[in-house]
Amino acid sequence: MKVVALAGGVGGAKLADGIARSGLSTLTVIVNTGDDFKHFGLYISPDLDTVCYNLAGMENPESGWGRTEESWETLSEIEKLGGPAWFSLGNRDLATHLERTRRLNNGEELSQVTADFCRSWGIEATVLPMSDDLVPTVVKTNQGDLSFQDYFVKLKCEPEVDGFLYQGAEIAQPAPGVIEAIDQADLIVICPSNPWVSIAPILAIPDIRSTLMEKVVIAVSPIISGNAVKGPAAKMYLEMGIQPSAAVVADHYSDLLTGFILDKQDQALISDIELKYSDSIKVLPTNTWMKTREDRVKVAEDVINFGQTLIKEV
C-alpha cells in the first residue's frame, strides 16, 4: 500500500513516524515549508527537520523537535555576544542548517538536499518538501503582518490572529516527486498538524490541491476536546471567531476528505459531521494521543486500516 502523508511539525512528524514504523505501507511525506526562514544567514526548515529527525529516531523526545542528546554551546556563546537567542539552535541541529545552506547557496534544490540528508540519516521513507520555491507563511495579527517564526517563536503566539497569507503559493511549483507520489498513492493522510499553518500552505499550492481532489484522503484531527494537542491551532480558531473542535477541522478539509479520524473523547461529534456532509465523509473515533513510539504505530495502524476500508468502498 502506498501512503502519502501531509505533515507539518511535531504532531505530523509523530504520525509519519508511526506509519513508517508500522511497516504497513510505502511512505512518502510531503512536508510544509511555509515556516522556513533565514536566521544568521542560515536556511532553516523547521518542519522538514522535525519530520526527518523523528523518522530517523533522533528527535528530542521531550520537545518533539530538535535533536536528541543535543548540546548548546553555540547558542550560549551567541547569547554572551548579545545575539538573538530566541530560536533554539542546538549544536547538532546547526549542522543541518549549515550544510543545507551551503548546498542551497551552491544552487542545489531543497528537495535534492533533503533526499541526500535522509540517506545519510538512514531514513527509508521518502521525504519531500512541498516545494523548492519559497512560500513563506505570513500571520496577519493585531500587531501587523508577521513572519511565521516571529509570530510563533519570537512572540510566542501572543498576537491575535486575523488570517494568513501563503505568499507565492499560487505560483509555486510542487517539488519534484510530489505530484507523482500523490498520483500513485492508495491513500493520502493529512497528519494531525496545525490546519492553518502546517497543512494549509501545502494545500495552497494549486497543483497539489487539484491532484489530491482525486484521491482517498483521511485527516486526523489535531484538536481533541476543543484543545490542540500542541501549538496554537485552537487559539487561532478562537481568534478568528471559530469555536475550536474536531468538527471544524473536518470543515477545514471537507472538500478533500473521504474519511476523518477524531479522538474517542470527541465521539459525540461524529453524527454531526456525518450528517453535515451527508455521509460523504466517514468518521472513525480512536485514541489519537501519541505519547510513546508505540502510540504512534497504533494510530498509524488505525489510520491505514480505516484507509483500507475506505478504498474498498470507493
Added chain:
Amino acid sequence: MKVVALAGGVGGAKLADGIARSGLSTLTVIVNTGDDFKHFGLYISPDLDTVCYNLAGMENPESGWGRTEESWETLSEIEKLGGPAWFSLGNRDLATHLERTRRLNNGEELSQVTADFCRSWGIEATVLPMSDDLVPTVVKTNQGDLSFQDYFVKLKCEPEVDGFLYQGAEIAQPAPGVIEAIDQADLIVICPSNPWVSIAPILAIPDIRSTLMEKVVIAVSPIISGNAVKGPAAKMYLEMGIQPSAAVVADHYSDLLTGFILDKQDQALISDIELKYSDSIKVLPTNTWMKTREDRVKVAEDVINFGQTLIKEV
C-alpha cells in the same frame, strides 16, 4: 606609551597578548583580514578571532587558534552529512561566525562588530581589522591561483608558491581608527607573523603603509634558525627562491624599520643586517620563542624596552 601592533594569526596573537599583559602600554592591534572568507554562508575572520581569543585568554592552548574547552558536535554532524569538514568549526567558535555574519548581513561594519565582541569578551586592548573592505589574499601557485584558505587549510600549504595578490588592497580604506591609532602611537610593532600572508596584506593598503613610514617601527622575526616557528613562511620564501632567515624578514620590512628583533640563535646575522642598512636599522637579539604566557610577556617587555631606547634616539 601607546603601542600599535600589526598582527596575523597565532604568532602575532601571542605577542599582542604579551604586550597587553605586560601592562607597559596602551595597545591597539591592527589585524590582517586577507584570510577572511565565506564558508557555509558564514563570514569567517580567522586572524581577528585568533587575536581576540588570545587577548581574552580563551584560546586553545595547544593549537593557538580556536577556543579553549571547545566541543565539536556540529562539525562531526556536518561530516556525517557528507559536508566539508576541512575547516575546523568548533561549537563555541561557531557562535562568533554566526553572530558576526548576522550583523554584517544587517549592514554593520566588521570594525563595529569586532569592537562589540571585544567588549563582550572583556578585552581591554583595541582590536581593529585592517579594513572593513574585503582584501582577499590570493596565493599564486603551481596549481593555479588559490584563495588563502584553500591553500592554507584545504590543501595544507602543499602547492608551490609563486607569489601573492592582495586583491583590492590599493583601493581599500583602512578601518575607522586605524590611521588615528598609528598617528598617535609611540611605537609600532610588527608581530612575528607570516610576512607574506599576515603582514603584507596590511602593508598593501596605501594609507596604512604611508602613515607607518613616519613612525618608530620594530619588527620581530617569525623565522628562527631558518625555520618558521609555525606555518608556511619558510616554505614560501624557499619556493620563491629566497633562503629563509631572520635577515630576509628584515629585508621584507626594511623601508619601514627602526629596529629589528631576532632570536638569540640568529645573533650571527646581526652585523650583516646592520651593515646592509648602514645602521639605520638597530638589531636586538633576544629569546623570541613564546611557549608560555610568561614567555609572551617577556618578549613583549623586550620589545617595548627596545622601543623606548629607539624612541629616545630618534
